[in-house]
Amino acid sequence: MGISLEKAELLSLGLTTFLYGLFFTLFLISTAVMSYRVTEDVRSQRNKILPVSFSMLVVATIHIVLLWVRGKIGFVDQRGGSSTAFYENIADMTNVLKVGCLLLQSLLGDGVIIWRLYVVYGKRAWVTAPSIILVIAYTVVGCVALQFIAHARPGTDVFHVATSWITAYFSLTMVTNVLCSGAIAWRIFRAGKPLRGAGTKMLWPVIFIVIESSALYAFGVIAVLASFLSGSNGQYPAVDAIVPLVGIVFSLIVLQIRFHVSSSVSPRSDGQTSTNGGGWPRPPGRPMGVDDPEFPMRSIRMAVHVTKQTHTHTSTHDVSGDSLSDEGMEKPTAL
Structure with a gap:
């Protein structure tokens, strides 16, 4: 086993509490x-982000409360005669609810990334079909695994209950995350190929943020799978850490892109604003405000979907006649 069950649960309690505190701090910062300087567009996007972020926080809060309740029952009350006896009872309702929080948090995180994929590809539903199928599959698998856990006999550890179902669940959720993140990064890269200079400099940080956020979650799931398949009790802290980790990844995407774009916008001598590698320049030879179907920059701006507008007095029109600001166009700043 490598590490005793009691030590694993204590490590889980400490590590998850730390990660929850980090998530809570990032939630407050990203909300602030x-x-x-809220504009109408920012307000609209904020109304989409905050409910998701708050939902993740609620799930993570319920999860950490359950961890502390289990800690009191196991180490203080010693229900069942000892802390080991309590934690070995995986069918206990507090453990079942804790696993349920993990399933729900994974759905929220993958739901966000599938939405980003949908928007980046110009709201083409067929693009998201494989990811949606994977989500449905691992949701069913997760529910089946949860049923096995809830009806496990006393004294049966998690390594001998629904092993294949649990392995399939974590494998599918990791594949879903990596698949969607890779597709988003590829679309942004392809859309940025006509750009030169400043535009290219802006796209790479966005791509890196997408990849880094996916890698952070993927490494967490790999740690769970490695410890679970090796029969190590280290899988307990690894599993519990996933719940706040999903919220941390979400908050970091919001903050990283928002601060990157904000720092790339600087005032010009004429009182307007210019971008130092942070704007979304139009393809060469294409009038401002006209979106090329093969160059869906507007969709990509929506995918990162917290917008930041800069003030200008210059305006133009897109193909539909809508008034657009030359330098007041949407800038990708979050998600």
Whole structure:
């Protein structure tokens, strides 16, 4: 086993509490950032982000409360005669609810990334079909695994209950995350190929943020699978860490892109604003405000979907006649 069950649960309690505190702090910061200098577009996007972020926080809060309740029951009350006896009873309702929080948090995280994929590809539903199928599959698998856990006999550890179902669940959720993140990064890269200079410099940080966020979650799931398949009790802290980790990844995407674009916008001598590698320049030879179907920059701006507008007095029109600001166009700043 490598590490005793009691030590694993204590490590889980400490590590998850730390990660929850980090998530809570990032939630407050990202909420404050989205509330600073709010424009109409920012307000609209904020109304989409905050409910998701708050839902993740609620799930993570319920999860950490359950962890502390289990800690009291196991180490203080010693229900069942000892802490080991309590934690070995995986069918206990507090453990079942804790696993349920993991399933729900994974759905929220993957739901966000599938939405980003949908928007980046110009709201083509067929693009998201494989990811949606994977989500449905691992949701069913997760529910089946949860049923096995809830009806496990006393004294049966998690390594001998629904092993294949649990392995399939974590494998499918990791594949879903990596698949969607890779597709988003590829679309942004392809859309940026006509750009030169400043535009290219802006696209790479966005791509890196997408890849880094996926890698952070993927490494967490790999740690769970490695410890679970090796029969190590280290899988307990690894599993519990996933719940706040999903919220941390979400908050970091919001903050990283928002601060990157904000720092790339600088005032010009004529009182307007210019971008230092941070704007979304139009393809060469294409009038401002006209979107090329093969160059869906507007969709990509929506995919990262917290917008930041800069003030200008210059305006133009897109193909549908809508008034657009030359330098007041949407800038990708979050998600």
